[in-house]
Amino acid sequence: MKKEITPEDARIMAELQRSLPMSLRPYKDIADKLGLTEDYVIQKTREYGEKKYYRRFGATLRHQKAGFKANGMGVWSVPDEADRQRLGEALAAYPEVSHAYERPSFEGWPFHLFTMIHGQTEEEVRAVAAKMARDTGIREYDVLFSTREFKKTSMQYFDHWPAAETAEQGEARR
Amino acid sequence: MDETDKKILNLIQTGFPVAARPYAEIGEKTGLSEQEAFGRVKAMFDSGVIRRIGASFDSRGLGWTSTLCAMNTAPERIGEVAAIISEYPGVTHNYQRNHAMNLWFTLIAPDQEAVDRTLAEIEARAKSGKAHNLPMKRKFKIKVDFKFKEEDE
Numbered sequence: 001m002k003k004e005i006t007p008e009d010a011r012i013m014a015e016l017q018r019s020l021p022m023s024l025r026p027y028k029d030i031a032d033k034l035g036l037t038e039d040y041v042i043q044k045t046r047e048y049g050e051k052k053y054y055r056r057f058g059a060t061l062r063h064q065k066a067g068f069k070a071n072g073m074g075v076w077s078v079p080d081e082a083d084r085q086r087l088g089e090a091l092a093a094y095p096e097v098s099h100a101y102e103r104p105s106f107e108g109w110p111f112h113l114f115t116m117i118h119g120q121t122e123e124e125v126r127a128v129a130a131k132m133a134r135d136t137g138i139r140e141y142d143v144l145f146s147t148r149e150f151k152k153t154s155m156q157y158f159d160h161w162p163a164a165e166t167a168e169q170g171e172a173r174r
Numbered sequence: 175m176d177e178t179d180k181k182i183l184n185l186i187q188t189g190f191p192v193a194a195r196p197y198a199e200i201g202e203k204t205g206l207s208e209q210e211a212f213g214r215v216k217a218m219f220d221s222g223v224i225r226r227i228g229a230s231f232d233s234r235g236l237g238w239t240s241t242l243c244a245m246n247t248a249p250e251r252i253g254e255v256a257a258i259i260s261e262y263p264g265v266t267h268n269y270q271r272n273h274a275m276n277l278w279f280t281l282i283a284p285d286q287e288a289v290d291r292t293l294a295e296i297e298a299r300a301k302s303g304k305a306h307n308l309p310m311k312r313k314f315k316i317k318v319d320f321k322f323k324e325e326d327e
Contacts, residue, residue, distance in 0.1 A: 005236070016229040020190070022216050024197055024208065038194055045192045045229075053236050054229035059186040062225045073271065073278075084312070092315035100314035103242065106306060109275060113314075114242075144278075146269035150256040155266050155282050157231050157238075 012036075012044050013053070014158035070145070071118045072125040074132065075111035077140035084112060090136050091115050096128045110140060117143065175223065178204060182214055183224075190227050233282045239289050241309040245277040247302045252277060255300045262292060275306075 005013075011034055021029040027045065028038040048054055076091065078084050084102055091113060092100035099116040115132075119125040122145055129143045181204050191199040201211035218224045233240045247255045252270055259279050260268050268279040283289045293305040 013229070013231065017231055019219075019226040019228050022219055024212055025194065026196065027192070027194065042192055042194065048229070049192070051235070053231060055232045055235065056189070056230045057192065058188055058190045058227065059183065059224045060226045060228075060230075061183065061187065062222055088312060088314040097315060098317045101310045102312035102314070103308040103310060108246070109244070109306065142273065144271040144273045144275075146278075147272050148252075148270035149268075150253075150270065151260040151265060151268035151279075153266050155231070155233065156263060157233075157236065 009044070009048075010158045012041060013048065016045060016048070016054075016057075017157060069120055070122045070125050071116055072122065072129065072143040072145050074115040074117050074129045074143050075141060076113040076115070076133075076136075076138050077105075077110045078112045078138065079110075087136055087138065088113050091132055094128065094132060096125075111142070175218075178206070179214055179218060182211065183218070186215070186227065238282055238284050239286055239309075240280065240282045241289055241307055243279050243281055243293065244275045244306045244308060245300075245302060245304070246275050247277050247300075249276065251302060255302045258300050259296055262296070264288075264292060 012030070015030045015034070020026040023029055025038065027041045030036075031038045031041040034041070045057070049057060074091070074097075076087070078087050088100055088102055091097060092115070094115075094117075096117050096119060097115045098118060099114070101114045102112055103114055105112050117125050117128050117132075119128060125145075126143055129141065133139070133141050182200060185200060185203060190196060193199055195208060197212040197215065198208040200206070200215070201208045204211060206214070215224065215227075219227070245255065256268055256270070256277060259265055259277070262281070264282045265279050266282060268277070270276055271278050281289060281292060283292060289307065293307060296305050297303070
């Protein structure tokens with residue numbers, strides 16, 4: 001369920017998803033820009049954290065990436081629904097795996113489990129996947145590597161259409 | 175970067191103070207004056223060590239929907255189709271991958287209806303077949319401290 005976010009919340013959160021102004025009183029600068037009080041902006045910022053709207057409020061550093069150069073999306077066919085929990089957990093247990101999910105399959109796409117596998121090289125990632133297949137007995141699998149990056153960004157939640165939509169919702173409520 | 179800078183970074187990576195005078199708080203915890211703490215953070219920001227200080231909003235926490243989508247596109251049209259997909263602000267990652275299912279993108283939207291509407295629009299504009307929606311059905315692992323490179327859905 002989408003949370004009740006007022007147009008005012010969207011304006012404040014749009015500021016918080018940018019970088020804070022580099023000043024001794026950053027929340028006052030935001031408040032001045034939005035025509036609000038410093039106390040109110042601080043109170044709302046805390047409230048968004050308590051409501052888990054954001055995961056973290058802090059500094060993001062450059063070069064946070066560890067030395068993983070290759071990552072592949074391992075996709076695994078587990079036709080029997082009853083096996084997926086057990087095999088999903090088994091695949092997730094590998095330290096080279098950061099994410100493991102079940103997703104729907106469809107005609108022409110026989111895979112049910114997805115794992116992101118990390119390593120220094122593609123060969124290393126493929127070798128880990130081969131070992132995972134041997135260990136689990138999953139026969140049909142593939143590893144997809146990205147060959148071209150068209151877009152990679154972090155979500156700008158409040159600058160585009162979601163903000164417009166919250167504004168409309170605000171209108172509708174009045 | 176000295177030990178004090180590292181101490182500051184550790185502190186403000188986990189949580190930058192949400193208080194009227196955040197640098198006074200940072201200073202208190204690192205044995206610096208407010209001015210000194212601010213000076214150090216500003217220097218690290220100006221030099222690019224700190225990319226950003228702010229909130230990392232969470233699609234699930236906001237009650238929005240995120241999903242992974244895939245298309246099987248003719249290789250000679252992939253750049254054109256990908257450009258259409260990348261126009262949407264809710265598309266945060268968009269990659270070509272080495273498979274017949276060759277175009278993969280993540281989509282974040284306020285609700286399921288917006289996801290469906292966006293995918294229908296992409297199909298209509300791209301004229302490259304179906305945009306398959308592969309939402310997470312079950313989650314076995316998300317290793318948050320793993321510094322992975324892509325797919326942050």
